[in-house]
Amino acid sequence: MPISPPPAEVQQPTPVPTTVQSQDPMANLYTQMTNLNMNPVDHNVAHQPSVRALHDDAPRPPPLIRATGQPLEVVTYCPETRAVDYSLYWYRLPDLPDLLICTRCHADHIQSTQLASKFEKIKRPDNFNSMCCFWFPRVKEVIWPQAVRTGNMDALHEFLKKRLNVKTCKGRNSTTASNGIKWFGMTGNEINGFISCEACYEDRIAGTPFETRFSPYREQPTNEQWSCDIATPFISRVVVKKAKEDDWAGFVSLATHRLSLPKCEGRDIQSNDCTWYMPRIKIENMRACEACYLDRVGFTRFEKEFEKYVMPPGFDSYFEHMTQFWSCKLNETNLPLVWALENAIEQRNWSVFSSSAEVACRLPPCTKNGIIRGNWWTVQGGCDNFDVCETCYVSVLRTSGVAQFFEPVQRNPEATLVCDFCVSSPRFRQYLRKYAQSVDLGVFSYYLDYVRTFASVPVCPGLDVVEKGHWWGYPNALFCQDCYLSFVTDTKLGDSVVLKKAYDERAQICQIWSSRMRTMWLKVCDAGPPGSPESEEKLAEFIEFGGKRLKIYTQTVPQMKFIREMKLMKMQNAMHQGLLSVMYNGMDGLASISGTTDGHLHGNSQLGWYETEQGAQGAQMFNNMQAGFASANRADEWMQIFQLERIWKEVE
Incomplete structure (x- = not known):
C-alpha cells in the first residue's frame, strides 16, 4: 500500500554479477529460512528418494545428507526466491540462456514429460547469482501443465521472455519511484489502496480469473513509498487458492482482514492488545499473534493445529490480562521457531514443530544480547569459537536432521555468548550460505569445513582500522586474513603474495574487501602468468593504486x-x-x-x-x-x- 512520505534513502551494497534480476539474497531473512527447507536425514537410504511422487498428504521421506561424498546432482529442494551463488547444475531453454530451472523442478515436473528434450543442462560457476524461474505459480500450475497437454511451449517462451524484464518484488519493504516498479490495483477498488507489483501480478494474478479484476495503477509519486500487498505471505497464498476457485469475494474478504491487522514487532505486549492463536494441544508459552499466525500457518496443512484464544469472561480475567505481557513466538525475529515450523510443514509432520517448541519456548531466546549459563553445542570434533545455543539446536539442527554433526560442549558459564545461528553473529550470512549449500548438495562437509576454517578468523574490518594485526599481500595493499582465505587464496596470485601473516602494530586497513579492489585484483591475476612482465606491470599498478587509496582514506x-x-x-x-x-x-x-x-x-x-x-x-x-x-x-x-x-x- 502507498506510504508517504518516505524516509531517507539507504545506499545498497553492490551486487555480485547475475543473469536473473533478484533481490539481495539476505534482504529478507525469513524468506531465506523458508526456502532452505531442510529436513531430517536417513543414513540408511542409499539413493536420493523421489519424494514428489508421493501423495500430497503423505509425510515426505527425509533427504540424504551425508558428512562427505559426492554432491547430489538434483538439489534437495527448489531454492525459489533464494539466489544461489555457488556452482550448481541447472537446466534452461537454449534460446533463453539467462532463465534457469533448478534440477529439483526439472526432476519433479519436466524430466518425465515429452518436452524434456527441449531443455539443456549446464553448470553455473561460483560467484554468479542464479535463481529458478520455474517455481512461479503461473508457470508451475498454469502454463506448464498446459504445455504438457498440448506439446506447445509458446506460452512458456512468451511468459519467460516477459518475466526476465520485470523488476523483482521487494517484498513488504517500502520502495520509491526510482526503482521503476510498475504497479497494479483493483479495478473496482474493493480494497482501497491495494496494490501489486508487476512481478507478483505476472506470477500469481495474470492468466487466472482474477486478471480482469486488476488494471495498471497510477504512477508512483517521487515523494511516496509503496509496498506490494500481494507480497504478504498469507495474501500470496490466498490469491493463488482463491483464483483457482474463482472466488473473488472470498479473496477480498480475507485480504481485507489480513491488512487490517497491526504489524507484529515481536515485543512483549499486553495480552489483551491483540487476538492470539495457540496450539490445540497446549505447548507452554507457545502463542502467536493473528498476523503471524495467518502469515506462517494460514492456508497451510497446520492451520487447524492452532485455535483462537478466547479470554475468559469477567472483570477479574480482563484485569489479569491487562497486567500480563505476552510475545509472539512466530514473529520473523524468532528465527529458530520459524525455521522449525517451515521444516515441519515441508515434512508434513506436526510433531517436528511441537517437540521443538515444547523445549524452545522454555529457553532464553536467541538474540544479539547473548546467553549466560546456557547449554551449548559445536561442530563434531570441537571448535573453540563456534557455539550453537540450545534453542537453535532443538529448533534448527534437530528439525533439519543434521544434529548428528554437532556435539555438546562446555563453555565458561559466566561468559555471555552469542549463538552463531543468531542473525547478529558476525558470520551469520556466510554460515547460512554454506549451510544452504550443504543441504542443496546433500553433503554437510561444505558447512563443517567452512566453520572449522573461519570460526577463529577475525571478520574483515571493512573501513575500520586494525592495530596489532596480521596481514597478507603487499606494502600499501594489505589483505586481512578473512579476505585472504575467502578470496585471494583461490586466485592465480594467491600463493605468490609478498606478505604472509606479517605482524604490524600500526593501525592498518584491509584493501581487498571492496568490489572495486577485488575486480582490479582479478585483472592483475588475468594479466599473465605470475612473474611475467605483464603480470608484474599490472601488479605494480595495483600496489600503486592501493597506496593512493590509503592516502585518500x-x-x-x-x-x-x-x-x-x-x-x-x-x-x-x-x-x-x-x-x-x-x-x-x-x-x-x-x-x-x-x-x-x-x-x-x-x-x-x-x-x-x-x-x-x-x-x-x-x-x-x-x-x-x-x-x-x-x-x-x-x-x-x-x-x-x-x-x-x-x-x-x-x-x-
Whole structure:
C-alpha cells in the first residue's frame, strides 16, 4: 500500500554479477529460512528418494545428507526466491540462456514429460547469482501443465521472455519511484489502496480469473513509498487458492482482514492488545499473534493445529490480562521457531514443530544480547569459537536432521555468548550460505569445513582500522586474513603474495574487501602468468593504486566518522534535554495546580517568566534541545561529509 512520505534513502551494497534480476539474497531473512527447507536425514537410504511422487498428504521421506561424498546432482529442494551463488547444475531453454530451472523442478515436473528434450543442462560457476524461474505459480500450475497437454511451449517462451524484464518484488519493504516498479490495483477498488507489483501480478494474478479484476495503477509519486500487498505471505497464498476457485469475494474478504491487522514487532505486549492463536494441544508459552499466525500457518496443512484464544469472561480475567505481557513466538525475529515450523510443514509432520517448541519456548531466546549459563553445542570434533545455543539446536539442527554433526560442549558459564545461528553473529550470512549449500548438495562437509576454517578468523574490518594485526599481500595493499582465505587464496596470485601473516602494530586497513579492489585484483591475476612482465606491470599498478587509496582514506574516512559521531552525540544530548524539559514542565504544572509555588516569578526576559524554578529550568532545557538539534543538523557539516564522501568514492 502507498506510504508517504518516505524516509531517507539507504545506499545498497553492490551486487555480485547475475543473469536473473533478484533481490539481495539476505534482504529478507525469513524468506531465506523458508526456502532452505531442510529436513531430517536417513543414513540408511542409499539413493536420493523421489519424494514428489508421493501423495500430497503423505509425510515426505527425509533427504540424504551425508558428512562427505559426492554432491547430489538434483538439489534437495527448489531454492525459489533464494539466489544461489555457488556452482550448481541447472537446466534452461537454449534460446533463453539467462532463465534457469533448478534440477529439483526439472526432476519433479519436466524430466518425465515429452518436452524434456527441449531443455539443456549446464553448470553455473561460483560467484554468479542464479535463481529458478520455474517455481512461479503461473508457470508451475498454469502454463506448464498446459504445455504438457498440448506439446506447445509458446506460452512458456512468451511468459519467460516477459518475466526476465520485470523488476523483482521487494517484498513488504517500502520502495520509491526510482526503482521503476510498475504497479497494479483493483479495478473496482474493493480494497482501497491495494496494490501489486508487476512481478507478483505476472506470477500469481495474470492468466487466472482474477486478471480482469486488476488494471495498471497510477504512477508512483517521487515523494511516496509503496509496498506490494500481494507480497504478504498469507495474501500470496490466498490469491493463488482463491483464483483457482474463482472466488473473488472470498479473496477480498480475507485480504481485507489480513491488512487490517497491526504489524507484529515481536515485543512483549499486553495480552489483551491483540487476538492470539495457540496450539490445540497446549505447548507452554507457545502463542502467536493473528498476523503471524495467518502469515506462517494460514492456508497451510497446520492451520487447524492452532485455535483462537478466547479470554475468559469477567472483570477479574480482563484485569489479569491487562497486567500480563505476552510475545509472539512466530514473529520473523524468532528465527529458530520459524525455521522449525517451515521444516515441519515441508515434512508434513506436526510433531517436528511441537517437540521443538515444547523445549524452545522454555529457553532464553536467541538474540544479539547473548546467553549466560546456557547449554551449548559445536561442530563434531570441537571448535573453540563456534557455539550453537540450545534453542537453535532443538529448533534448527534437530528439525533439519543434521544434529548428528554437532556435539555438546562446555563453555565458561559466566561468559555471555552469542549463538552463531543468531542473525547478529558476525558470520551469520556466510554460515547460512554454506549451510544452504550443504543441504542443496546433500553433503554437510561444505558447512563443517567452512566453520572449522573461519570460526577463529577475525571478520574483515571493512573501513575500520586494525592495530596489532596480521596481514597478507603487499606494502600499501594489505589483505586481512578473512579476505585472504575467502578470496585471494583461490586466485592465480594467491600463493605468490609478498606478505604472509606479517605482524604490524600500526593501525592498518584491509584493501581487498571492496568490489572495486577485488575486480582490479582479478585483472592483475588475468594479466599473465605470475612473474611475467605483464603480470608484474599490472601488479605494480595495483600496489600503486592501493597506496593512493590509503592516502585518500586517511584524509577522508576518519574525518567523516568523527563528524558523524559528533552529530550523533549532539542529537542524543538534545533528546536528553527534551526529556528533562518535559519532566521539569510537569513538576511546574503540578506545583501550580496544587498551589505550592513560592509566590515569585522565575526566569528572565529572554526565557520568559514562570511560577516555579522548575518551569524556568524546563524552558531553558527546551531551548537547549532546539539548539542541540540545530547544531546536530548544521548544513555546512553535512556538506563537508558529502564532499569527503565524493573524494573517497573516486577510489572506492
